[in-house]
Amino acid sequence: LTDDYSFTLGKDGEAVTIYTSGTLSAAKGIQLHHSCCQERLEWQWKQFPFQEDETHCLARNALHHIDHFAEIWAPLCTGKCLVSVDDKYCKDPQALTNVMENHNIKRFLGLPALIDAILDELMKKNQTISNEKVSLWISTGEPLTIAIAQKFFKHFTKNQKLVNFYGCTETTGDCAFFTIESKEH
Numbered sequence: 001l002t003d004d005y006s007f008t009l010g011k012d013g014e015a016v017t018i019y020t021s022g023t024l025s026a027a028k029g030i031q032l033h034h035s036c037c038q039e040r041l042e043w044q045w046k047q048f049p050f051q052e053d054e055t056h057c058l059a060r061n062a063l064h065h066i067d068h069f070a071e072i073w074a075p076l077c078t079g080k081c082l083v084s085v086d087d088k089y090c091k092d093p094q095a096l097t098n099v100m101e102n103h104n105i106k107r108f109l110g111l112p113a114l115i116d117a118i119l120d121e122l123m124k125k126n127q128t129i130s131n132e133k134v135s136l137w138i139s140t141g142e143p144l145t146i147a148i149a150q151k152f153f154k155h156f157t158k159n160q161k162l163v164n165f166y167g168c169t170e171t172t173g174d175c176a177f178f179t180i181e182s183k184e185h
Contacts, residue, residue, distance in 0.1 A: 016069045037069060044074050047177075048107070048136060048163070056081045056103040060090055060110060071109055090114060093121035100134060107136035109165075112144045119151050132158055140165040153183035 015034040019027065050057075057075035059082050075082055083103045089096040090110075097118060100108065108115070115137060137152065137160060144164040152162050167175035 018069065032069070037073070040070055041074055041077060044070055045078065048138075050075070050078055050080060051106055051135075053104075054080065054106040056083050056105060058082075058100060058103070058105050058108060059084045093118045094125075097121065105134060107138065108134050109138040109140060111141045112139045112148050113142065115139055116148045116151065119148075119155050123151075123155060132156070132160070135159055136161050136163065138163045138165055149180055150183060153180075 012033050012035045014031045015037045016032045017029045018032065019029050057080050059071050059075075072082060081103075083099065083105070085096065085099055089099060093114075096114075099105075139148075139162065144162075149162055152160075162180040164178045164180070166177065
């Protein structure tokens with residue numbers, strides 16, 4: 001990896017196979033080439049660069065059910081530590097937020113339903129200080145509703161961004177995004 005967050009590519013063969021249920025619930029393996037992965041990672045590093053003090057990143061279910069290779073490789077290729085949590089944390093929003101706080105997590109990538117559950121837990125306990133360090137929240141994997149976005153900005157009011165990623169596995173998981181920076185936005 002070079003200083004400008006790019007890397008030279010050797011042979012452009014298959015780099016990753018992602019298994020997905022597909023649009024018709026027929027399991028299939030999608031093969032992504034090195035060039036596709038490289039372009040996706042370089043895009044993320046430029047569009048959503050890691051903060052200087054961002055030393056740890058979170059990966060949920062890193063050994064299975066991973067939707068996207070960038071959840072693991074974007075931080076690792078830039079020298080960040082990866083904190084891998086299993087399903088029990090994704091079913092317990094309080095435990096997940098504790099892990100995020102303990103490891104100084106600055107960005108979170110997850111399903112809108114999980115973001116909604118975390119917001120419910122924080123609001124129930126009136127924990128406005130918890131996870132204010134998380135400045136980038138990425139919603140992916142299912143539609144982000146206006147109601148969840150409004151709830152997000154009702155809870156968070158200081159420099160947090162909510163980004164909706166959209167895409168299919170065949171395009172490395174993401175092909176469009178929209179950044180929401182305020183309730184008015």
